[in-house]
Amino acid sequence: MGKPLFDLPILVVDDDAMVRGVVVEYLKDLGFSNILEAKNSQHGLKLIQNSKFPLGLVLSDWEMPGVSGLVLLKALRKNPGRKGTRFIMITSQRSMERFKITQAAQWAVNAYIIKPFTCDVLKEKIWQVMGWDEGGGTQATG
Amino acid sequence: MKNTAKKLSPQTGDDSGALIGVAHNWNKRILVVDDEPGICESYADILAPKKNVLPLRSTRTLSRPPNEADPGYEFEVTICDSYDTAWEAFQKAQKDGRPFAMGFFDVMLGAEKDGYDLVKEMHNLNPDLYAVFVTAYNDRTIESINSHLGAKKVDRWDYLNKPFTQGEILQKARNFITLWNLEKEGELKTAQLAEAQARLMEGERMASVAAVARGVTHEFGNILMQIMGKADLCRKKEPQEMKAGLERILEASQRANEILEKFKNLSGTGEGHNQKDWVFPHHVLDEALDLLEHQLKTANVKVTIIKRDLVKVRANATSLLQVLVNLSINAVHAMGNSGQIDYAIVNDGKWVELRVRDYGPGIKRELLDKVLEPFFTTKGKKGTGLGLSISREIVEMEHRGQLKVVNHPVKGLEVIIRIPVDGEGQYG
Numbered sequence: 001m002g003k004p005l006f007d008l009p010i011l012v013v014d015d016d017a018m019v020r021g022v023v024v025e026y027l028k029d030l031g032f033s034n035i036l037e038a039k040n041s042q043h044g045l046k047l048i049q050n051s052k053f054p055l056g057l058v059l060s061d062w063e064m065p066g067v068s069g070l071v072l073l074k075a076l077r078k079n080p081g082r083k084g085t086r087f088i089m090i091t092s093q094r095s096m097e098r099f100k101i102t103q104a105a106q107w108a109v110n111a112y113i114i115k116p117f118t119c120d121v122l123k124e125k126i127w128q129v130m131g132w133d134e135g136g137g138t139q140a141t142g
Numbered sequence: 143m144k145n146t147a148k149k150l151s152p153q154t155g156d157d158s159g160a161l162i163g164v165a166h167n168w169n170k171r172i173l174v175v176d177d178e179p180g181i182c183e184s185y186a187d188i189l190a191p192k193k194n195v196l197p198l199r200s201t202r203t204l205s206r207p208p209n210e211a212d213p214g215y216e217f218e219v220t221i222c223d224s225y226d227t228a229w230e231a232f233q234k235a236q237k238d239g240r241p242f243a244m245g246f247f248d249v250m251l252g253a254e255k256d257g258y259d260l261v262k263e264m265h266n267l268n269p270d271l272y273a274v275f276v277t278a279y280n281d282r283t284i285e286s287i288n289s290h291l292g293a294k295k296v297d298r299w300d301y302l303n304k305p306f307t308q309g310e311i312l313q314k315a316r317n318f319i320t321l322w323n324l325e326k327e328g329e330l331k332t333a334q335l336a337e338a339q340a341r342l343m344e345g346e347r348m349a350s351v352a353a354v355a356r357g358v359t360h361e362f363g364n365i366l367m368q369i370m371g372k373a374d375l376c377r378k379k380e381p382q383e384m385k386a387g388l389e390r391i392l393e394a395s396q397r398a399n400e401i402l403e404k405f406k407n408l409s410g411t412g413e414g415h416n417q418k419d420w421v422f423p424h425h426v427l428d429e430a431l432d433l434l435e436h437q438l439k440t441a442n443v444k445v446t447i448i449k450r451d452l453v454k455v456r457a458n459a460t461s462l463l464q465v466l467v468n469l470s471i472n473a474v475h476a477m478g479n480s481g482q483i484d485y486a487i488v489n490d491g492k493w494v495e496l497r498v499r500d501y502g503p504g505i506k507r508e509l510l511d512k513v514l515e516p517f518f519t520t521k522g523k524k525g526t527g528l529g530l531s532i533s534r535e536i537v538e539m540e541h542r543g544q545l546k547v548v549n550h551p552v553k554g555l556e557v558i559i560r561i562p563v564d565g566e567g568q569y570g
């Protein structure tokens with residue numbers, strides 16, 4: 001902890017450009033600047049598997065064509081180079097069926113967040129999974 | 143049929159499933175009318191014997207005591223000595239919802255109106271009542287009784303000559319009571335079957351609605367995300383940027399509204415449910431593809447529209463939408479994780495052909511007929527086995543068209559639907 005917020009590398013994966021755009025804008029608003037965007041899950045998978053890119057946090061949509069959010073989560077957990085990386089799953093309410101939640105829990109999802117959400121909710125979730133105190137150990141706030 | 147349904151269904155005010163599970167209660171009620179006390183006694187002895195002898199009043203109701211050997215024929219007998227008392231007893235029975243199944247009618251009742259008139263009146267309220275005319279002499283020919291009661295009632299009456307024997311009376315009573323009850327049982331079963339079918343159809347409609355709902359919810363989540371996100375971010379912005387954000391919000395709201403309208407069409411909660419209209423099939427196809435967009439994308443299914451003739455047909459757009467959604471979902475299921483669906487709309491002037499072709503494994507030849515049957519599924523608990531049978535019902539019964547399932551010569555399954563342009567079709 002104590003790391004400047006600006007530097008926390010965050011990967012945002014969503015095949016819907018508008019949603020991705022809003023999430024990225026939220027993150028910028030909160031003070032993050034090291035943001036990677038993946039426009040589909042295949043792209044996201046490559047970035048997760050390639051440990052060259054440091055990643056502190058992944059924010060990923062759950063229901064995507066081809067490779068689903070669960071596959072990304074599994075890939076992340078199987079990659080020894082990504083030990084400390086947190087994963088927040090983004091989903092629409094309807095897709096929050098029980099088995100999806102248990103599946104995600106099995107693979108140690110750190111939090112999930114239901115669309116639509118405000119910037120404040122995103123902040124709360126990030127602070128929670130990163131183990132930051134509200135306002136403490138940080139330099140920038142939203 | 144309507145009568146039985148009303149009578150037998152519990153008055154719960156709940157229309158759905160009022161009949162299913164209801165058993166038919168045997169009606170063993172017999173009405174006897176004769177103005178001679180001695181004959182009334184004979185009826186009582188034959189139909190309800192071993193009963194304490196009641197003082198003869200104008201109307202009395204007797205039951206035959208339970209008889210172990212013959213439990214089916216414990217009649218409930220009401221004996222009346224005049225036209226007026228009989229009419230009163232009859233009306234009360236109707237009002238109580240316990241109509242008579244049959245009656246023995248003396249013809250000459252010592253009144254202005256005779257037994258034929260009485261039965262004619264009764265048939266207005268209880269058209270199924272079986273009447274046996276009991277007369278000392280044949281005062282009317284069969285033709286004249288027929289013309290008096292009406293040709294439609296020919297199977298509702300019979301006659302006996304006085305003096306009658308115990309056997310004759312018992313035989314008529316048994317036959318007609320049995321007939322009445324078998325009829326009512328049959329009507330109830332038919333009504334129950336129709337109700338069960340209606341429920342299943344509704345179930346399948348809801349299943350396709352549920353399948354689409356997942357996609358729609360996902361899309362709605364995304365749209366609301368835009369709306370909420372833009373609004374949240376805009377709050378802190380300068381007027382110029384805020385204005386741009388508001389434009390986005392407006393666009394997103396409109397998109398949400400369009401999706402909702404389409405979804406309403408599918409679930410049958412929107413307007414126009416259940417009626418035929420002039421419809422462009424390609425509009426229905428576009429709507430189906432919009433609804434399925436998420437499903438198709440998630441399953442990596444490519445869509446091509448091979449031919450798209452502009453033609454209007456007399457059709458129920460809601461039903462056709464359901465057919466296209468059903469067939470498309472089947473195609474997605476058949477192909478697993480990726481594939482292609484080809485759609486075609488072809489007009490030959492009299493018929494419009496809608497084709498849905500996939501690139502899955504197709505159907506084994508020996509199963510081609512089977513798959514159209516209700517409840518046939520190879521998907522275990524996940525399938526209802528109703529998608530194709532309901533689609534066929536919609537095409538062939540509702541639209542007087544044809545639905546065929548064939549294996550494509552190269553690969554995959556092709557479902558070919560033909561609908562008459564003018565709504566008349568092969569039977570018109």
Ligand SMILES: Nc1ncnc2c1ncn2[C@@H]1O[C@H](COP(=O)(O)OP(=O)(O)O)[C@@H](O)[C@H]1O
Binds near residue numbers: 468505529
């Ligand atoms: N496009 C298709 N390709 C291969 N088989 C199909 C296709 N469509 C339907 N079937 C077969 O027909 C069966 C019945 O389909 P349907 O009546 O829609 O019920 P369900 O989809 O619930 O099984 C399916 O279980 C499947 O075996």
Ligand SMILES: [Mg+2]
Binds near residue numbers: 468471472528529530
């Ligand atoms: Mg089906």
